[in-house]
Amino acid sequence: MISEQPRDGEPRDIRIKRLKMRSMRRGIKEMDLILIHFSQARLDAMDDAGLGLYDALLSENDQDLYQWVTGQVAPPARFSGLVAEIAATSEGVVADIR
Secondary structure, eight states: OOOOOOOTTOOHHHHHHHHHHHHHSOSSHHHHHHHHHHHHHHGGGOOHHHHHHHHHHTTSOHHHHHHHHTTSSOOOGGGHHHHHHHHHHTHHHHHHHO
């Protein structure tokens, strides 16, 4: 998998815009809905480490992400807190999809 890392000198506001764009351009519509809701609600308040972890999460396969967020499969330990936050923030969206 190719992990898109922050570009050297990338301003925070540009990084957040890039991550929001990646959140809404996924492989499956369900993840578009879940991740754009989360990104609009939470990215602006995240610290740089959180943004880096979210950036790495976006490089994961959409089918895996969907199963993690909906609780069908446990996520890898490094993503467990972030996936729980996404699921909690997007609870209504996930319920509507099911």
